[in-house]
Amino acid sequence: MAADDEYYAFDNESLLRSRNSANGNLQRGESLVRRDRNDFTNPANPHHYYAQKAQQQRENGQVQVQESIPLEDMGRGKKKSAPTKEPPTSLSIWQVYCYIITFWAPAPLLSLFGMAKKERQFAWREKIALLSVIFYAGTIVAYLTFGFTKTVCGSQVLRLRNNEVSGSYLIINGKSYDLDSSSHPAAAGIESGTNVLYPPINAGGMDASFLFQNVNGNCKGLITPKDNCSIPYDNDEDLAWYFPCKLTAQDGSTKPNFTVSEYYDGWACHTSQDARDAYYSLDAAAEVYYTWDDIKNSTRNLVVYNGHVLDLDLLNWLQTDDLDYPSLFDQLRDAKLQGYDISLVLSDSFERSAARCLSEIIRVGEIDSSTIGCLASQVVLYISLVFILSVVFIKFFISCYFRWVVARKQGAYTVSNKTMNQHAKDIEDWSENINARGPIKKIDPSMRSGGQRRVSAFDLIRRNSMMLLNDKTDDPNDKFRGMTTMTTQSYLKPNPADPIQGTSAFQSPFTNDLISSSNNLETLDATIIHPDVVAQPPVDFMPTTYPLIHTICFVTCYSEDEQGLRTTLDSLATTDYPNSHKLIMVVCDGLIKGSGNDLTTPEIALSMVDDFVVPPEEVEPHSYVAVASGSKRHNMAKIYAGFYRYDNSSIEPELQQRVPMIVIVKCGTPDEQGSMKPGNRGKRDSQVILMSFLQRLTFEERMTVFEYQLLKNIWQITGLMADFYELVLMVDADTKVFPDSLTHMAAEMVKDPEIMGLCGETKIANKGESWVSWIQVFEYYISHHQAKAFESVFGSVTCLPGCFSIYRIKAPKGADGYWVPILANPDIVERYSDNDTGTLHKKNLLLLGEDRFLSSLMLRTFPKRKQVFLPKAACKTIVPNSFSVLLSQRRRWINSTVHNLMELVLIKDLCGSFCFSMQFVIGMELVGTLVLPLAICFTIYVIIFAIVSRPVPIITLVLLGVILGLPGLLIVVTASRWSYLGWMIIYIIALPIWNFVLPVYAYWKFDDFSWGDTRTIAGGNKSAAHDEEVGEFDHSKIRMRTWREFEKEERMKAKGQGQHSRLGSILNLDLMPEVSNSDRDDHRSF
Template sequence: MKGYVPADGHIELGEVVPTHTQYAGEVEPQPGVDVRPIRRTTIGRSGTRGAGLARGKTLVRPERYAPPAPMLDAKKADHPFDPWVITSKIVTFWALSSFLKWAGLRDPSMRQAWREKVTLCFFILIAGGTVAFLTVGLSRVLCPPDQATLSLNYIDYGDTAAGGLVGIQGWQYNISQTKVLPNMNFYTVGKIPGTDISNYFKDRGKNIPQCDNPSPSSVANFAAISFDICSSNNGLNGCPLDSINSDLQAEYGLQPTGKQVGYDWSQMALVPLQNFFVIDGNVLNLDPYIAANPNPIANDPVDDAIRTVLGTSHPQGGKDATILFSRTSELKAASECLQIKYYAGHLDKDTAGCMTAQIYLYVSLVVILSLVFSRFIMAFIFSWAISWRLAKTPPPPPISTAPQLTPTPDLARNATLKRTGPQHTQQHLPPWAMQPFRRDTGSVIEPKAAPEVGNDLFTAMLVTCYSEGEDSIRTTLDSLAQTKYPDERKMLFVIADGIITGAGNDKSTPDICRDLMEFESGEYANPEPRSYIAVAQGSKQHNEAKVYAGYYRIGQHRCPMLLVVKCGSPAEQDKPKPGNRGKRDSQLILMNFFSRVTYDDRMTPLDYDLFRKVQYLMNVTPDLFEIVLMVDADTKVYDTSLRLLINTMINDPLIMGLCGETKIANKTDSWVTMIQVYEYYISHHLGKGFESIFGGVTCLPGCFCMYRLKARSKDGEGWVAILTKPEIVQEYSQNVVDTLHQRNLLLLGEDRFLTTLMLRNFPYRKMMFTPKAICKTVVPDQFRVLLSQRRRWINSTVHNLMELVLVRNLCGTFCFSMQFVVFMDLLGTLVLPVAMVLTFVLIIGIATTPIVTFAQAIPLTFLFLVLFSPAILILLTTNKWIYAAWMGIYLLALPIWNFVLPVYSYWHFDDFSWGETRKVTGETKGDSHGNKDGQFDASTVPLKKWSEHEKDRMRRIKRAERHRKARESGRFTTSPRLHAIPAHMDNPSLISLSHDSDSEYTLYDSTPHDSPSASPMLVPRNMPPVPPLHQQYRNNIQHSRQNLLDSM
C-alpha cells in the first residue's frame, strides 16, 4: 500500500487525511488497518546517476540518534490513569472541580493545568525544604545547640593559659582574688589549673533524690550511694569549708567564670586523676570514696564496677564506664546517682552527632567550593585560552575541497544527502542541485568553472517581528546590512507575525517593514498570499503569507531581503491579529522551507514561492544556504559579529549552534534596567563560558544566535542535515500542546527548547559561545514588564532543564558531566527562594552571634564565594571596572532576582501568555494564537514536490503559449490579460511565468541581455527580466523545463 505503513512500524507524523491532495493517486487505506503517513524516500536510480541505499562515513553516527524524550511525547494523551495526572489530583484533592469552576476555571484543561501547577509548586516546596533541612536542620538534629556550644563553655583542666582557676562541682572559679583562710590555701590546692576542690565543701553529695530514693530501692544500700563525702576518712579529714553559695563566694573572694571544667580522654591516665572515670561524658571524682574504702566491698556490684573501670587505665587514657553501668537496672540507677554526687566536670570533646555534623559541613564546603571554583576556573580558561581562537580568520579552503556553487559532474551524479536517524536511508539531492542534463544530441553539458563558496558561506539572517516600532526594526536591519560580510552571500529573511499594530505605532508592523524595502518591480512589491500549514490548532493551521522580494539599502550596502508577512486566511481577516501564529511558527517557516529544499520534500505554495524568490534575489538555488542567523527585531548587531560567527562555524565543523554576547543598550533608563546589566554579563561570561568547555550551551538566546542548517560530511560528498533534520523540525512543529509541560516548552520558551532539541538529537556536536561577537538589545525598563518577561524565561528554563536532565549521552561522566551540570542548574533554579531566605537567616545570625570557630564561619564563606567570586572573573576577563559597580547594584536587587521573580513565576506556571512583554493595540488578555478554532481542512494547502510545482507552472506556460499562437493566427481576439511576446521567445524553455492569481499570468523574457538572440521586447509593466543565473544553473533549469514540456 503506497504511502502507508502499519502503526507499529513508524513514528506517527500526524493525522491522515486520505482526501488531501498530497495523497492523490495513492491506494486508499484498507478498513480496520491503522495507517500513518511516512516521508517519501527517493531511491537512487541505476547507472551513474544514483548511489542507491547506503550510509557513508558522516560526522553523525547511528548510535547518536536520540528518540524524543519521554516527557515530551506528542503521541501520549492525557489519560485519566496517567501517573502524573493521578499525582496531581491526589495533591489537589481538596480543590473540588465545582470550586474551581466557581473560581473561573471552566475549561477542563485549565483545571488540569492548575492542578499540575499546584503539584509542581508542592514538589518545589519539598525540594526547598529538603535543601533547607540539609543546610540548617541536619546539623541541629545531629548536634543540638546545647551540645554544639559545649566546647565554647569549657576551660580545659591543666590549661596553663587559664592559671588561677579551680573546679568546684564542675564549674571553674577564679582564685586570684581569694583570701588566705586558716584552714585553706586555694593557691596551694590550685597549682594545677582546673583542680577539683569540690570535696572541701560541706553538704557535698547530700539531698540528691536519685541517691536517697533510687529505683530499685536496694541501690540505696550500696556503699558508693550511701557514702558521706564529708566523713572523716575521706582523705581530707572531713570538709573544712562551708557549703558553696553566693555569700560564701563573696566572703572567700571566689569569682565564678561561667565556664565548666573540661577534661580530655588522655588526661584520665594522669596520676592526679587516677580515681576519675567517665559515664556518659561526665567526669566523676571518686577520690574520697576510694580513700574511705581502699579494699573491695563484698556483694556490692556498684563497688565492683567502680574498681573494675578504675583498674582498666592505660597510658592512652580512657576509663569510660558508660557501657558497664548500663548492663543491669541496679547499675543504671546507681549511675544516675553517681553522676550527680561525684561530678567533677565534663569531657571537652564533641559528641558523635556534633562530629558527624562537622564532617557533613566540611564535605559540603569542599563540594560547593569545587563547583564554584571549577565553574570559575573553566570560565576563566575559556575566556583566556579558547574563546580568542574560536573566531580567528580561517585559512582559505583548498580549491579541490571547497564547496562550490554548482556541483561537478561526478558529484552531481553521486551526491547524496544523509539522514541521521536509524530509520532513514541515503537520499539524492534535489534535481536543481545535482542532476546532470543532456543536450538534444544526448551529450552531457559540462559545467564551466564555478565560483567557489570558500569561507563566505551563504547565510540567511532571520528577523522575527511582532509589534516593534519603526526605529527598532530599522536599527536591526541597518546593523545586519552593514555587517562586514559580502552582500551577495547574506540575505535578510524578515517575517512579520500577523497584521499587527504595536502599541504607540501609527502603522502596522508589515507596513513598516515593507516601506523599508527597495523593489525592482511591482510584482515583487505586491505579491499574492500563499498558503502554508501553520503551527496552530483547528482551522488556524491554515495560514497564508505574502512574500515580498527586494533589497535593503543602507550606505554602500544593498542587501537582498525577503519579507514574509503572515496575513491569515480569508476567513480570519475580520478577526483580531489575522495571521498571527507566534514566533515558533515564524521560525518554522524558514526551517520547513530549507528542510524541504534539502530533502526535496513536498512543498507548500509558500515554500515554492520562497524558492523562486530566493533564487531571484541570490542568483543561486536555496540549497546552497548553510547558515541561519536568528535575530530579534529590537537587536543591534555589531558590524564584525556575523563574520566572527561564520569564522567560528568554519573553524570547527562540529559546532551546530552558537551565540555571541548580548549587551544592554538602555543601561541607565531606570533602576529596572540597571539591575539587569551585571546579570546579563555574568550569565554570558560565567554561565555560557563554563558550558562552552563542555560544548553544551543549554540556551542560545533567540535575540542573537546562529545555527548550522546542514554540515558537510567528512568525505565531502554529502551533507548532514542539522537544523533541517526532519526529527527536529517535526518535534519543534508540534501543534497539539495540551500538557502544562508542553505549553511551557513550546509556547513560552521556544528559543530555549530549540537548543534543547539540538542537544538531544546531536549530543556529540557542540553548542558554543563566542564572546567577541556582540549585539545590543533593549531590555524592559518597567518592573511589570520585567516580571512578565522573567516569568516566561524562568518557567521555560525549568521545563527545558527537566528535558535535558534525561539526556544520558551528553558529554562527561557522573559529577564531571554536562548532565550533572544540568541537574545542578535545575536544582539551583527550583530552590532559589529558599536559598534567599536562608541567606537572610545567615546574615541575621552572624549579626547577632559572634563567630568564634572556623565551623561557624563556613556558611559565611559559602555566601561570600557565591556572591563575590564572579567579581574576580570580571577583573580577569575585562578591563571595565564599571562592572564592579553594576555588581553592587545587582546585589542590592538580589531579593528580586532570587525570591520575587521565582516565586511569581512558579505560581504562574499555568499562565502561557506573553503578558506585558509585547503589547498590541486593542489586544485583550484572552487573545492567543494557540487557541483552537474550528477544524482544519487539509485540502486547502496542497503539498507538491518542486518538480510537480514546476510541471504545473510549465503547463500554464504552454497553455499561455498556445493562446498566443491562436491569437496571432486570428482564431480569437487578443486577451487583455496577456502581453505581446517577442519573436525570439518561441522556445518555451526560455519562458518564465509569474502568476499574480490563479487566472492571470504575465510572461517575460529570461534570456540573458547579452544573448545574440536578444531583440527589443515588450517588458511587462510589473516585472523586469530575471537577473541572469550562473550558467550551469541556467542550463539545468532550462533543460529541466524542456524535459517537462516534452513529457506533456
C-alpha cells in the same frame, strides 16, 4: 538492529547508512547499556521521526505524483494532518496527583472564578501541584539547612571545660550544677538557708563527688566491707560510703584526707533518703569535658573509658582499712596509663564490670567528643561546604579559562588577550547607544547598485559552473584544510551520493535545463534569476582563511517601529560577511500595527525592500499549515523578494552593500481579515515556516505552493538553490548586530562541524535609562561570562537566546558526501512544531519559552554535538525600563527556564557522569531555581544572625562571601570596564527582587501563557491565544507536491507559451552584472 533495517545510527544522531554498507550487511549491534537507543518505533526516542523519514525514503524512493495530493499524504507517515483530540483512556500519575492536591476546588467552584473551560481548570490544578512540588523542595532544603543537625544531633547539653568551671557551679560526678540561687536546709554546722557555694562552706567551683557518692551500684560485690569495717553497712553488705566525705579541688590537687568530721562520722555524706532525693531532683546545668590534650598533659592520672574521664589518683582516697576491692584497681593506678583510652584494654567480663564500677565512683568528666548524629551532621555540613565551594570555584576558574584561553581562539582568527580586550571595549562603546553604528568597512564600487556592466544570464551560468566544478588545483584538500561546506563539496566532488537516496544531489547551483524531466531537475529555471543578483565569488575566496558558508539572516518581527526594524536590518546588511553568502529573511507575524506606529509592521518591512522580483501589488497569498489549533492551522502568507533598501541618512551610499532580502507576511485567511491580528500565529510559527521548508527541501519531500514560492524567490534573488544554505542566524527585530559578528560565527561553525548552534553576547543599550535597567546590566553580564562560558567549555550551552543565535541547518558527515540534517532534522521540526499543548508543561515550553525549548531540543536530539558561546560576536538590545514590563518578561523567562530544565535533566547522554556531569549541574540549577525565594530568605537570615549572635558563624559568612564575591573577581579578571563593579553592587542590592519578587510572581503565574506587556500593539494586546482551538482545520485547499513537480509544471506552461521567443529574449538579455577579472583578483569586492 534487524539486518533489513534501512537506517543506521551514527553517534546517536543520524540514521544514515551507505548502500555499500547495506549491501555488505554491516550493522551496528544493539546497545547493552541502553537498549531503548535503537528502538526507533518509540515516539519518545530522540531519533524517532528521522527514522520514519529514512524508512519512507527507502520504501518509496523518489515518488513522482502527477496530480495534486491532499495534505494527509504529505510524507509524514500515518500521522493525520488534522488529528482529533481523543480523551486519554487513563489518567497519568501526575494527573491523579493534580486532582488529589486540589480536591478542595471542584470544577463548579473554579467556574465561578472565571475558569469555565476544562483545560483552563486543569492548568490551574497543575499550577497548584507544581507549587506543592516547589514547597516540598523548599522544605527539604530548609530541613537540610536548619533541621537536619537538630534532628540527628539533638539538643546539646552545655559543656564546661575542666578547670574553667566558675564559682556559681558545684561539680558532682563529672557534672556541673547551678546552685547559685539554692539554699541548704538546717544541718549540723550549717544554718538553714545557707548557700553552700559561698561562706562559710565555700563550695563554689569545687568537686563535691565524695559528698554524693554512687555506692552499691555497679560496685556491689566488688567493693565489700571488711570484718572490722567502721563504715556503716547492712545485711546485704550495702555500704554507706567508699571515700571520706570531703570537698576536693576541681583540678585534683587536693591530697587524701581521712580525718573524721568534728560533728560525726559520715557528716556531709548525704546518706539519708531525703538528702538523696534532693540530689536526684537536681538537673545538671552542664557537663565537664576534657580534651585529649588535657588528659595527656595533665599532672593527674587521667584515663578514658567509654568516653568517661576517670581520675585513677582518686583511688588513693579509698578507705582501704575498711574495704576489700579488686587488685585490678591498684594495677590500673600503677600501670602508667595516663592519657590512654582503656576501653579496649579491659576486655573480659570481670574487667568490664570493674571498669563500670570505676566509672561510677571516680568519674570526673567526659572526653570532648560528638555523638554519631553530631558527627554525621558535621560530615554533611563539610561535604556540602566543600561541594558548594567546589562548584563555585570550578565555575569561576573554568569561566576564566574560557575567557583567557578559549575565547581568543574562537571565530575568524586567533587574537592576543590584549586585542581581545580592545575588541571588547569597542563593543562596549558601541553598545552605549542603541542607534550607534558599528565600524562598517568600505565597499568596493562594483558591489553597489547602479552602473554595473551587464552580461547574459547564460554567460553567468557558464562562468560560475566552470568556476565551481572545473577550476581545481593539484591538491584541493590543502586549499580548504579539510573543512567542508556545500560549496567546497560541489567544487571537490561534483557528484557525490545523495545523503538520503544515494543519488546525485550536489550539482552546481547554476545549471539549467528548460526541457528536462522532473527526475533530472537539479535547479530551477536560471532565466528567472534577478538581473542584479550578487555574483558568487571564486570557491577559494576565503577572506578569513576559512571557507565561506551560505547563511540566512532570519528576522522575526511583530509590532516593531520603523526605527527599530531599520537599525536591525542595517546592522545585518552592513556586516562584513560577504553579501554573496548571506540572505536576509524577514517574517512579519500578522498584519499588526505597533502602538504608536502609522504603518503596519509588514508595510514598514516592505518599505525597506527595493528592486522587487514581483511588484508588491501582484504578489498573491499562499496557504501553509501553521503551528496552531483548529481552523487557525490554515494560514496564508505572501512572499516578497528583492534587495535591501537603505536609508541614506543612516548608511552613506558608499557604505551600502547589495543584499538579497525576502519578506514573508503572514496575512491570514479571508475569514480572519476582520479580526484584530489577522495572520498572527506567534514567533514559533514563523521559525517553523523556515525549518519545515528546509526539512522538506533536504529530504525532497512534497511541499506546499507557499514553500515552492519561497524556494523560487530565493533562487531568483541569489541564483542559489536554498539547500546550499547551511546556517540560520536568528535575530529579533529589536536587536542590532556588531559588524564582524556574523564573520566570527560562520568561521567558528566551519572550523568545528560538531557545533550545531552558538550564541554571542547580548549587550544592554539603555543601561542608565531607569533603576529597572540598572539592575539588569550585571545580570546580563554574569549570565554570559560565567554561566554560558562555563557551559561552553563542555559544549552544552543550555540556552541559545532567540534574539541572537546561529544554528546549523545540516552538518557534513565524513568524507563520502553525507550530510546530517540538524535544524532541518525531522525530530527537531516535528517536536518544535507540536501544536498539542494540552499540559501546563507543554504550554510553558512551546508558548512562552520556544527559543529555550529549541536549544533543549537540539541537545536532546544531538547530545554529543556542541552548543557554544562566542563572545567575539555581540549584539545590543533594549531591555525593559519599567518594572511592570520586567515582571512580565521575567515571568515568561523563569517559567520557561524551569520547564526546560525539567527536560534537560532527563537527558542521559550529556558529557560527564554522576556528580561530574552536565546532567548533575542542570539538576542543581533546577533545584536552585525552584528554591530561589527561600534561598534569599536564608541569606538575609544569616546576615542578621551574624550581626546579633555570638559566636559569629564564620563558615557561613565565608561561604556567602565567596558566592557573592567571586563574580566580582570575575569582573576584575574578564571585564573590559571597572564600571561593572558598580553594576554588581546595584545587582546585589536588588537580589531580593531577582531571587524573591520575580520568582514568586512567576510561580504564581504558572498558568498564565500570555506574553504580557513586552510587545504592545494598537488597540491593545487582548486576543485569542494561538493554542485555543476554534473551528476545524480544512486542509482541502492546500496542494502538496515536490519542488521538481512544481518546476516541471511551470516549465511546461512556459514552453506552451512559446519556448523559442522566450529563449530569444534570454539570449539578448543584458541585465546580469559581469564579474570582471579584476574583481576576482580583489577578493575583498565580494
